[in-house]
Amino acid sequence: MRKVISDMLNQDPRVHVIGTARNGEDALRKRKELRPDVMTLDVEMPIMNGLETLKHVMNDDPCPVVMISSTTKQGAENTMLAMEYGAVDFVTKPSGAISLDIDRVENEIVEKVVYAARARLRRSSPKPIVQLRAVQFVKRPSRTLPSSAQKMIAIGTSTGGPKALKDVITKLPGSLKAPVLIVQHMPAGFTRSLAERLDSLSELTVKEAEDGDVLKNGVAYIAPGGYHLAVKQEHSSYVIQTHLEEPRRGHRPSVDVMYESLSAINDIETIAVIMTGMGADGSEGLMKLKQSGSCYAIAEAEESCVVFGMPKVAIRTKLVDEVVHIQEIAGRIMRQVQ
Template identity: 55%
Template sequence: MDKVRVLIVDDSAFMRKLISEFLSEESRIEVIGTARNGKDALEKIKALKPDVVTLDVEMPVMDGLQALNLIMNECPTPVVMLSSTTKVGTENTFAAMSSGAFDFVAKPSGAISLDLHKIKKELHEKVMAASRANVHKLQKNALNIEKSPSVWKNNSKIELVKLVKKQKNERNWSDGNDKVIVIGTSTGGPRALQTVLTGLPGDIDASILVVQHMPPGFTNSLASRLNSLCKIQVKEAEEGELIQKGIAYIAPGGFHLKVRKVGMNWVVHLDQSDLRNGHRPSVDVLFESVSEMNDFAKIAVIMTGMGMDGANGLKKLKQKGLSKAIAESEGTSIVFGMPKAAINTNLIDNIEDVEKIAKSIMGYC
């Protein structure tokens, strides 16, 4: 098997050396070169033709965002961003996701020579996954995500009526119960979430709970970005807050998102119990917790991501009460791991391209 050839781009000589050492420890990876800024990187990508690029965001001469846009336009290559957890750093990370970056790794905020070792495993995994990504799909997403109108605007009420008629045998699936939508995603998720959540109307008759695999410091920026684009309200979930219709609650990085009943109401519960499937927040944990909402009908959505988080939680949802499940198709998934694992449970009701998931959700609402 050929090694994955990687170009490392960072303005810090120390970081270039350290990342090179980390990646070289993985026998399936070969570091073929380094670059000190975006301009240098572009020239070396064209000359060396790497399989994957690791790209720092903040650099002189040409920063990571400028370089990324040129890379995706001139020499499309899967890119893993290295991002700081500062406010500007997290905002730039989501701009990079929209511009076609495969994924990102957060730089630790502590003593860099010590803390960076914590991300070694994540860096290995994401570089290997990026090497298998369809770069033309990443390029297409970069061209489409910022200028595509919401799915809701793009689809008339007549089309929605057609969808409901198509699902007429499902009309009474929820028995009139209140509904809750639960969404799980990982690599490629920010783009997928933007596509789906901007497609939901502000008066949607359901609350929405979201797990996006992401480290602490990034989920608040993600929620703020999505809130500025959506008709629904999008926010980072807070301990003890009442779960309300028309609001999407995103699990904070580093915390599992659960629900608990207080009197007649359901509220958010956050905890830092053990990682599940290597993640906190975990989709399985969210789905299992929501399965206890016996007075609700659930609509579960599993989208792009590595691994199989969400598949076991989906089984719990289906075992306990009324539920429907939607998986993102292989055709639009940046990584088809999580949707594929969900589909393999034989519990998925709809397999949809990401652009059609909002409409499918509304068909059940």
């Protein structure tokens, strides 16, 4: 696997592999000598596994890390821990620990390593930085909502998202008077582990969304990997739909799809939050949310983003109401919900 992955990376002119290591202990020694810009770490390694190695890297001298993981339940749980410990992103092996068909994810490995080299690593206790931006008004239909209008919190994120979600979701109270909808770009098999991890750390109930779920206040629903998440109104209830329509901007689930479904529902107030991630997912959906009526938009500040892609594009629409550090987002959500 070391040889195959090295060959893949070396074929790209943007990347030069300067060393390989047999296990975590070997990796820590070589890292001090070679000073790489990016490391890839297999979750499963002898002597010192990927998680222990990652802890040492992040504690001693942080470096962008891309994890290589299996799709087993244990592999998915360990990958979520790796994201929490500070890994930038992960790639899943197609067929187990020794994946002879790893070339199927060659482009993904290369692109994630390249992006990781430009990632911003967050300190464990960052000083909150808040940027307030004037509200940008757009011409949209006039609509007066009653104070009792149902509020919806809709969060979109990608690279760096699992750790960012932990920072936000664990600060929201169990008594939250709104459901939380989450699209995290992630393959099938990992979103359930993400939901279970966040549920164990939060006052909110956090679950992987299922088709037909009736939205409840104080519950966070994470779009299942490989499926779009949408919301429809049925009488006085709001119900989740998961479906397999074509990916948007290469993503399924897509933040745009979630936002567009909310824009079609009357008499709700949406708090749209766009956090760290590469690409532009969420911006087109945000435009439709703003055009349709009541929406307050929050974007994560560049200072705390692992990759300032999705928030940057959203801010360029001039429809974002506030740009704030990740540590401030939960508080800003609560201001809009109360």
